[in-house]
Amino acid sequence: MGTWGIGHFDNDTAADFGGKLDDSDPEKRAALIGQALEAAVHAGAEGFLDSDEAMEAVAAAALLAAHCPGGEPVDTPYGPDEPVPLPGGAPSSVLLGLAVRALDQVTAETSELRELWGESAEPVEWLAGIGRLRAVLAAGAPV
Numbered sequence: 001m002g003t004w005g006i007g008h009f010d011n012d013t014a015a016d017f018g019g020k021l022d023d024s025d026p027e028k029r030a031a032l033i034g035q036a037l038e039a040a041v042h043a044g045a046e047g048f049l050d051s052d053e054a055m056e057a058v059a060a061a062a063l064l065a066a067h068c069p070g071g072e073p074v075d076t077p078y079g080p081d082e083p084v085p086l087p088g089g090a091p092s093s094v095l096l097g098l099a100v101r102a103l104d105q106v107t108a109e110t111s112e113l114r115e116l117w118g119e120s121a122e123p124v125e126w127l128a129g130i131g132r133l134r135a136v137l138a139a140g141a142p143v
Helices: 012-023 026-046 051-065 093-106 112-118 123-138
Strands: none
Touching: 012 026, 012 051, 026 051, 026 093, 026 123, 051 093, 051 112, 051 123, 093 123
């Protein structure tokens, strides 16, 4: 799985996603975040969420949460080097809702990433981290 820790960017796929954001035009970064979240929601609704899609969705959600009250900054060397500009300076409630739905798919029974973490020594810590991230995002998402 190319993972070395429970952090949201502590895996090869999320680190690559951070690099992809840095390589893109600044005005396209928010759209890339939205696409990663939409891919996870769609795949989960289809019945199976691949671990790579899930890891990108978690990284995208962490970048959004960093812009929210109570959100933690993404200060890992594996995240994007450049800040992710968002229209209006903050994530929209629609984007926050999409992130919440994506994280729900990441932690669902049909998620390969959840299955892989279930086989590890740290599944509770990983789920707790996703739960904290989801709570920050849900605070600004539409009901």
